[in-house]
Amino acid sequence: TRSTRPQRLLHAVQKNATRGDPRSVINAIDQFCRHKEWAMNVGDEKGCILDSVVSEVNPSTVLELGTYCGYSTVRIARLLPPGAKFITLEFNPKVAKIARQVIAWAGLEDKIQLVEGASGDLIPKMKEQFGVETFDLVFLDHWKDRYLPDTKLMEECGLLKKGSILLADNVICPGTPDYLEYIRNSPRYKSQYFKSHLEYTKVEDGLEKSVFLG
Ligand SMILES: Nc1ncc2ncn(CCCCCNC(=O)c3cc(-c4ccc(F)cc4)cc(O)c3O)c2n1
Numbered sequence: 001t002r003s004t005r006p007q008r009l010l011h012a013v014q015k016n017a018t019r020g021d022p023r024s025v026i027n028a029i030d031q032f033c034r035h036k037e038w039a040m041n042v043g044d045e046k047g048c049i050l051d052s053v054v055s056e057v058n059p060s061t062v063l064e065l066g067t068y069c070g071y072s073t074v075r076i077a078r079l080l081p082p083g084a085k086f087i088t089l090e091f092n093p094k095v096a097k098i099a100r101q102v103i104a105w106a107g108l109e110d111k112i113q114l115v116e117g118a119s120g121d122l123i124p125k126m127k128e129q130f131g132v133e134t135f136d137l138v139f140l141d142h143w144k145d146r147y148l149p150d151t152k153l154m155e156e157c158g159l160l161k162k163g164s165i166l167l168a169d170n171v172i173c174p175g176t177p178d179y180l181e182y183i184r185n186s187p188r189y190k191s192q193y194f195k196s197h198l199e200y201t202k203v204e205d206g207l208e209k210s211v212f213l214g
């Protein structure tokens with residue numbers, strides 16, 4: 001049977017990237033997705049914005065919703081200080097298996113805790129099961145209709161503190177209208193839109209960065 005897109009992406013990493021070199025893994029995936037087969041990684045253009053936010057926040061605790069093949073996971077983990085706690089959630093076991101291998105190829109498996117399951121089920125368990133108090137940074141990149149309910153869930157579970165940063169991918173394409181409306185009108189957040197493009201295309205997309213005000 002034909003391989004899957006994540007499997008083909010992993011093979012491109014194993015063929016073209018150097019083990020233990022996160023930058024080469026990032027480049028191998030971007031090359032593959034730009035020239036061989038598009039995939040829904042945050043990509044190089046939005047990835048630079050992600051890098052600058054991670055570097056600015058310099059977070060001790062990070063949550064990523066939607067690992068996919070681990071591209072943004074590698075981008076984030078390579079910038080984290082030693083001892084930082086980074087949890088990434090992936091729903092699909094087959095995709096999670098690929099992501100673990102991409103992360104291992106980058107040599108970052110010790111910095112990342114990849115948990116399989118749905119955000120709606122796992123977020124309420126963060127404190128008891130993963131020993132997390134609050135998150136300094138949350139990267140939202142999962143089902144677009146889960147951004148809003150999961151943000152409300154994180155508020156209710158006390159996982160956000162004054163100054164916590166939410167960074168949301170795809171707020172234009174595919175779009176997260178209910179999330180944008182909520183976060184831009186809520187007095188509890190200060191939001192900023194970073195205009196960019198849908199990964200590997202000329203279509204408009206962007207990242208929404210929101211600071212929780214407590
Ligand atoms: N609740 C929960 N908990 C945990 C989870 N883990 C995974 N999932 C499911 C996530 C499934 C993938 C989500 N990502 C996207 O759908 C996505 C799509 C496009 C895109 C596609 C086609 C176009 F023509 C244009 C743009 C571009 C992007 O950058 C995207 O990120 C979870 N869900």
Ligand SMILES: [Mg+2]
Nearest residue numbers: 042141169170
């Ligand atoms: Mg995305």
